[in-house]
Amino acid sequence: MNVRSLHSPVSESIDIAVIGAGAAGLMAAIFAGRTAPGVKVVAFDSAKKLGSKILVAGGGRCNVTHTAVSESSYCGSSRNAIKKVLRRFDVPQTIAFFQELGVELKAEDTGKLFPTTDDAHTILDALLAACTKAGVTIEHPFRVQSVRFVGDEFQIEFDPATPRASVQAKKLILATGGKSLPKTGSDGHGYTIARAFGHSLTPRIVPALVPLTVQSDHPLLALSGLAIPMTLQVTASSGKKLTSFTNSTLCTHFGLSGPGPLDISRHLQHAQLEDSGASLNLNVLPGRTTEELDAFLTAAGNVSVLNAIRRFYKSPPTRTIDDIAEGVDLLADLPERIIRALVTLAGADASAPCHSLTRETRKRVATSFTNLKIPVTGTRGFTYSEVTAGGIPLAEFHLDSLESRVHKNLHICGELLDVDGQIGGYNFQWAWASGFVAGTAAARC
Numbered sequence: 004m005n006v007r008s009l010h011s012p013v014s015e016s017i018d019i020a021v022i023g024a025g026a027a028g029l030m031a032a033i034f035a036g037r038t039a040p041g042v043k044v045v046a047f048d049s050a051k052k053l054g055s056k057i058l059v060a061g062g063g064r065c066n067v068t069h070t071a072v073s074e075s076s077y078c079g080s081s082r083n084a085i086k087k088v089l090r091r092f093d094v095p096q097t098i099a100f101f102q103e104l105g106v107e108l109k110a111e112d113t114g115k116l117f118p119t120t121d122d123a124h125t126i127l128d129a130l131l132a133a134c135t136k137a138g139v140t141i142e143h144p145f146r147v148q149s150v151r152f153v154g155d156e157f158q159i160e161f162d163p164a165t166p167r168a169s170v171q172a173k174k175l176i177l178a179t180g181g182k183s184l185p186k187t188g189s190d191g192h193g194y195t196i197a198r199a200f201g202h203s204l205t206p207r208i209v210p211a212l213v214p215l216t217v218q219s220d221h222p223l224l225a226l227s228g229l230a231i232p233m234t235l236q237v238t239a240s241s242g243k244k245l246t247s248f249t250n251s252t253l254c255t256h257f258g259l260s261g262p263g264p265l266d267i268s269r270h271l272q273h274a275q276l277e278d279s280g281a282s283l284n285l286n287v288l289p290g291r292t293t294e295e296l297d298a299f300l301t302a303a304g305n306v307s308v309l310n311a312i313r314r315f316y317k318s319p320p321t322r323t324i325d326d327i328a329e330g331v332d333l334l335a336d337l338p339e340r341i342i343r344a345l346v347t348l349a350g351a352d353a354s355a356p357c358h359s360l361t362r363e364t365r366k367r368v369a370t371s372f373t374n375l376k377i378p379v380t381g382t383r384g385f386t387y388s389e390v391t392a393g394g395i396p397l398a399e400f401h402l403d404s405l406e407s408r409v410h411k412n413l414h415i416c417g418e419l420l421d422v423d424g425q426i427g428g429y430n431f432q433w434a435w436a437s438g439f440v441a442g443t444a445a446a447r448c
């Protein structure tokens with residue numbers, strides 16, 4: 004394998020240098036090498052251990068892509084621009100690419116695709132082997148400190164700890180990722196490198212797909228470990244519904260985690276930055292309204308509040324849930340722990356008969372289950388986020404090559420760009436597609 008350690012630096016000049024050997028950088032390097040055999044492609048990565056983010060992805064199984072990828076599952080730059088890049092390397096091409104590398108993928112009910120081995124090492128090993136086959140050399144740990152354009156070449160300067168001070172390259176592919184999980188090497192330094200070439204950054208760069216922290220005395224925190232499907236909605240201070248997701252939601256000792264909260268996290272942060280009164284509202288009875296539950300409790304007479312809510316949960320909903328994530332089934336029963344917590348929160352007794360509730364209390368109970376405003380205090384930050392929302396706008400690139408419009412021969416791909424996807428394999432699909440576009444184009448022009 005052409006992976007060189009610290010003591011064997013390249014000495015020849017480089018045709019194409021790739022900075023960052025994560026998902027996007029490896030893909031770019033492979034396709035640069037394949038497109039122009041014989042061209043010298045070298046990828047530099049600051050990490051001691053390559054591919055850490057690939058190895059932790061999908062709980063160590065690596066959720067490589069999703070059966071239904073479209074631009075509507077992404078935010079950031081314009082959807083049309085995202086679509087133009089995604090369609091250059093789509094899901095069937097991703098499946099065929101990995102198959103060619105000897106990796107079979109399987110789709111789960113949720114639409115997520117994983118290697119049949121259920122082991123992320125299969126993906127990383129296949130990508131590294133493909134680099135070798137494509138004639139790519141990977142140098143690590145080589146942290147790039149800065150890049151300057153000298154004469155007609157890029158001069159790449161390394162950290163003082165690296166045995167070589169600098170190298171020159173004719174073309175540069177920047178793939179250093181965003182700021183999520185910085186211990187893997189993606190510490191946001193790529194933004195500084197890109198800015199030195201005249202690129203701009205979005206005004207906000209925030210952690211996305213990140214757990215939410217909730218006021219420490221909130222009763223949901225006492226339900227730590229409980230995971231149920233909920234509808235999570237971002238509501239403007241005007242009451243207008245901004246975004247919603249229906250997916251599994253995990254109560255934790257600090258707040259909320261699981262696919263639903265992770266997906267809503269970027270939308271909530273953006274809404275709150277625009278409108279300080281924007282809130283997160285939960286519905287633990289997806290598809291049901293406050294009015295429906297209120298009417299059910301009114302008609303429940305002698306039945307206890309606890310049993311009435313259980314029955315209501317099991318009764319068929321009158322509406323379809325249009326924002327429910329694929330593969331998510333509602334539970335057969337709503338756990339008693341959450342019923343008691345939400346009834347108590349509304350100031351009522353779960354064991355009391357429904358007829359004993361005053362009109363106001365009954366309304367509060369119905370609201371507590373269907374439109375509960377959560378005092379979110381923030382997020383767990385980049386250390387716990389899966390992706391970065393914000394970055395370098397796609398508008399600054401030629402979309403067919405991801406070559407910079409502000410500096411010739413500079414291509415940028417992956418999470419550094421202002422594109423973030425939902426949970427489910429969308430972010431890797433962006434890395435594969437944008438890496439493919441940057442790598443093939445850098446080798447062609």
Ligand SMILES: Cc1cc2nc3c(=O)[nH]c(=O)nc-3n(C[C@H](O)[C@H](O)[C@H](O)COP(=O)(O)OP(=O)(O)OC[C@H]3O[C@@H](n4cnc5c(N)ncnc54)[C@H](O)[C@@H]3O)c2cc1C
Pocket residue numbers: 022023024025026027028047048049050054056057059060061062065066067068145146147148178179180181183184187188189190191192193388389390416417418419427428429430431432434
């Ligand atoms: C815990 C976790 C789980 C995830 N699970 C999934 C999943 O299952 N499915 C999915 O689609 N997405 C998942 N993601 C998101 C996905 O991993 C990223 O979107 C994707 O890895 C981004 O690829 P990238 O190559 O752009 O950046 P990165 O993977 O971050 O790679 C950037 C590389 O650049 C290197 N680098 C940074 N700065 C420098 C420098 N100055 N000099 C040299 N090298 C440098 C870093 O060491 C790193 O190797 C997950 C993320 C996390 C954190």
